[in-house]
Amino acid sequence: MDILMIFIEMMLVVLLYNTLFNKSNNKNLFRYSAVIAICSILFYNFKSINGILIYLILLLFEIFAIAFIDKKDNNLVLIEIVICVVVTFILQNISVTIVYLITRKTKELVFLHMGLFVVSIVSIMIFSKSYIKKKSLDFEDDIRDNLLISNIFLNIFMFFMILKVIYDSGKFSNLIVIEIILLIFINIFLNISFYRTLHKNILKDKSIEVKNAYNPLLDDIIENIRANEHEYKNHMNMLYSIIFVAKDIPELKERASKYLGELDHKNILNSILEIESTIVKSILYSKLVECEQFGIKLNYSINSNIEDSCLDDSEITIILSNLLNNAIEATKNSDKKEINIKIYKYERILIEVSNNIEPEKISNFDVEDFFKKGFSSKGKGRGYGLYNVRKIVKKYKGDIRIKVEGENLAIVLSI
Incomplete structure (x- = not known):
């Protein structure tokens, strides 16, 4: 039963990854399952040595295997899987907290925790799938372009690893563990607030950088337009003068028409x-x-x-x-x-x-x-x-x- 729960927990992480970052592409689900089955068996057999260390080693193996299957960059898959792991950790801790607040029990109700966790993950996947399709979102692009997001989630991941060590040790009371969870959530909130402020400043700096790069070019083009606009007006004044002087002289009228035709052909500023x-x-x-x-x-x-x-x-x-x-x-x-x-x-x-x-x-x-x-x-x-x-x-x-x-x-x- 334990190995099945390990498999379900790991598989839900990968399914969440597939929904958020692979647009629910099902062609590699069997290969994912094979990788997760291997990791589950290895973790079950060797977790007694050092649960956290074995988990991290197998997580890296899982990441590299999925990157190979999806033919994607290892670092990109690393960030995407870590984000999914963080999401699952948050949901797990929310379910533990809810159960504790209601029953004042935690480890004794593992199956209830797992049930709430599975329901929450499946709900997120269903919602995300429809939302991504409706809004034509591509979370992978956002992750690829924002290194700050990567750093924040890696830090949050490490906080949860520390929490897992504390929780698994059994040396702290349920209340202390709950307090640590709340502190981690506060830290996550502060990280996100800091990121939003920093991200806005970076976008502002980028905008200024782009403007500085384009402005000299635009200034040159605008000056060219103004010079040509002045030249164009001179041509038009000349044309009016020819027509005015021409009066009833056919040759001058013909010359004016020819001049106007050449002007229309050569001057690309006529209407802009x-x-x-x-x-x-x-x-x-x-x-x-x-x-x-x-x-x-x-x-x-x-x-x-x-x-x-x-x-x-x-x-x-x-x-x-x-x-x-x-x-x-x-x-x-x-x-x-x-x-x-x-x-x-x-x-x-x-x-x-x-x-x-x-x-x-x-x-x-x-x-x-x-x-x-x-x-x-x-x-x-x-x-x-x-x-x-x-x-x-x-x-x-x-x-x-x-x-x-x-x-x-x-x-x-x-x-």
């Missing part, structure tokens, strides 16, 4: 000067110049001022630059070179970028993978642009939709 947002105007100017080099037609419709949204200047720059960079990369070698960008408001700010694609290239990839970290069809070391876009959209609880219709790919952001 009326765009309200300086940031959008600057980015579009730089991308129009780039598109002209590749013979790409860039159409734009800006019906809302994106600067009125929750996004700051650096985030607007990251989103628009990466979406347009991706569209240009996909379009420059296609037969029909055309990109469309729309910014409009319908409850929330909507940004839509569509472009032509080569179907045979896109068929090798799942479009949902576009926003995953490191994904790129252009080789290693690429694929972080759209991932950064996704992080910003996720930050503001926005939405990303990807549509593929024939030879056209559209990405729509709602922020």
Whole structure:
């Protein structure tokens, strides 16, 4: 019976890991079960030597085995399993505390503790599965990008190991153990509060860093726009002068029309000067110049001022630059070179970028993978642009939709 309870406890940790970080992928459940069965038998046979030491050794074995099965980084799986272990420890201690407060007993009611624990874990898994699917969450991305979360959970894990040593020793009264549990919960709360404050400061520093990196580029583009805007006005004044002088002289009127045609063809500032947002105007100017080099037609419709949204200047720059960079990369070698960008408001700010694609290239990839970290069809070391876009959209609880219709790919952001 003891070995079965050990197996159930260990297996619930892995099932929680599979729900939170593998999106309930069931293809490896049998392999997980085999690993847990081996660990359970080994722990049962050798726990008398040193329960905590054997537990830690087998936990590391379990982590490396699961990382191998899932073909994931060992350190990432380590953090994910530790988080799940911490969650199970918290639930176990809550069940022990509840039972003690009601019955004034702990170790005598092991099966009741286990029953409450199993019910709580299963409830969390059911809720998490539906919530993750509904919100399109990816906890693995959050863990991968936040080293502070990793440090906090590793510290909490060590606190629970200490508690387990105290509890298993039997040298302390139930009341003292309960007091230690409460102190650990207070420590967890303080850790999380500290993390939230520190995380906000880090995000603020990153935002300032990005702004400092982009501002010189934007300032240069804005200055270029202003210079070209002045030049454009000079051209228009010249045109008006020609038309005014021409009066009834057909040759001068013809010359004015020709001049206007050349001006429309060469000057890419004809309509972006009326765009309200300086940031959008600057980015579009730089991308129009780039598109002209590749013979790409860039159409734009800006019906809302994106600067009125929750996004700051650096985030607007990251989103628009990466979406347009991706569209240009996909379009420059296609037969029909055309990109469309729309910014409009319908409850929330909507940004839509569509472009032509080569179907045979896109068929090798799942479009949902576009926003995953490191994904790129252009080789290693690429694929972080759209991932950064996704992080910003996720930050503001926005939405990303990807549509593929024939030879056209559209990405729509709602922020």
